[in-house]
Amino acid sequence: MPNHSDGELMRQLREGRRDALAELYDRHVRLVYSFAVRVAGSESLAREIVQLVFTRLWATKAEYDSSKGAYTSWLITMTRHISIDVLRRERRHQAMVPIDDINESYGSLNSDNPESVFIRSDQQSVIATASRRLSQPQRRVIELLYWKGYTLNEIAEMGGEPVGTVKSRLHQALKTLRRHLQGLREES
């Protein structure tokens, strides 16, 4: 079904068309899996997340509204929610991971990992370029909030600082990212 839009495939999915599910899988599994690995940091959890995402697409006939944005954005939002849920479940079964370990884990994901089959893009992504403009504390709040699913209060507790400080840092980080994203867009 090479000519069908994602929205059309979702409509077919709601009619119980398993070939539509297979087509959506083929189109988007690389993104979903990569995102899941980025969040969960392990292949086994990423597999579970991918399975939950496509099971949810199939079993709940989740409704996608194309007027509200791109399909990949919608799919990634769902993938993030499921990933964070899985990650929080794992955290409940483990002792709280010290902040230093989280930073090490993040670092290892971005370095060469012999067990991963990274296909590195020749061009650094725009967001990665913009992220380099952030301070280490700003990067950490984005990492913990967006990628690891910690709440603002949890991040404040981990850092031993007021939640207002964390929010202020987040605010500055978002402003810096927007400024550089706009600048990069204008340059391209």
Add this chain to the structure above:
Amino acid sequence: MNNRETSTCEVLFEYLSGEGSDMQRKRVERHLATCSSCKEDAALWGEVWDRLADDVELIEPPADLKEYVLGPLMESTNDKQIKKTSTLRNRIYLRWAIGTAIVLAAFLSGWLFRDAQSGISGQETSVQTPANIETLFRLSAVRESGKFDDSTHAYGVACLVRSDNKEQFVVYVFGSPQTRGGEAYQVWLLKDGKRTSAGTFTVGASGIGIMTLPLTEGISDIDAVGVTLEPDSHSSSPRGPKMFGSSQPATSGDA
């Protein structure tokens, strides 16, 4: 700007990141309509938040992942299962039960065997599915609780899952309100009017929650299953509102 408005401004980022109770969220939404500063910050968030996902290095998924993910979904509506579940009282319930079994089969094939599969990256792995799913209960959302105003599709399932050498009682809910603070959903089993706790679980922003209870000595027949939302995970009897209640057991079915 009065104090109340100021305090609402202060929780904007909690709102944007999906935190806060339903009441708080509605308060922020009303506030957003009138506060230009918060509108600006919400726009800033909107411009940047979704772009963060771009910071993903694309990885080629393992070759066996497609079968792992889609295999149970493609196979679980086979003739055998339809025949086994055809004793259900009506077709609506039949469709629901099959869908639920699909969810569970898919989910548990990863859940139960994840440990066995971890650490064998790069090797051949085979897809394993649970041997069977028994005592399927549909869990309907108790809308009288007032907790499902924003969720029209909340539902759940409770069942007994047997695999080669494991037996687990599993409860799985969709579209349920996120737990806050120390809150926990608690599962109660009812038999002959006697209620016992089967365990607790929490629900995240996605509305999905799961509880698994490994069984060593099996589990006796259950008349009903209920799920309450408790202020903490230490309740010996329900203190919070009932969120889900079961219908009668539907059937047994291979998954």
